Amino acid sequence: MGKRMGVVLGLAAVLLLSACGQRDWGVDQHGRPxxxxxxxxxxVINYWAEWCGPCRREIPQLNALDEQLRADGVRVVGVNFDGLQGAELARASEAMGIRFSVLATDPASRLKLPTSAALPVTYIVDAEGRVRERLVGEQTAAGLDSRLKALRGDS
Incomplete structure (x- = not known):
């Protein structure tokens, strides 16, 4: 009985740790998990950079989309293309007027996102973590909302 319980507890620990790894998105630009x-x-994962004009123009659209769709189970998150971290990331995010969360850790390897030579680039990822669409260039809230509705099967 003790040996069986040890095996069950060990299996439970492995499952818990693997689940934690799947859920670990790291912290945002303010250090919050x-x-x-x-x-x-x-x-809606958006790659941006301070030097990118189209990135600057689409930030207000992404802010609006995040606020509009949070209650519907959609989140906009940013990733700094230049790999800024810590205080630099927080400063750049604020300077860009970003109100949504910016990931301190690039999820590209985890989600198997292709490297993009152009910015901005936006990925739509479903609730199971599958990349459903890659959009290159400046996006609008209305256009992204339309794509999300089509992908989610919303009317």
Whole structure:
């Protein structure tokens, strides 16, 4: 009985650790953990840079989309193309007027996102973590909302 319980507890620990790894989105530009906020949500992942004019123009659209769709299980998250971290990331995000969460850790390898030579680039990821669409160039809230509705099967 003790040996069986040890095996069960060991298996449970492995499952818990692997589940934690799947949910670990790291922290945002302010150092706040994101796992609870992003797990099981549709994500609009936007890569941006301070030197990118189209990125600057689309930030207000992405802010609006994040606010509009949060209640529907959709989150907009940003990734700094230049790999800024810590205080630099927070400063750049604020300078760009970003109100949505910016990931401190690039999820590209985890989600198997292709490297993009152009910015901005936006990925739509479903609630199971599958990349459903890659959009290159400046996006609008209305256009992204339309794509999300089509992908989610919303009317």
């Amino acid at each position: 994101l796992a609870e906020q992003l797990q099981g949500k549709w994500l």
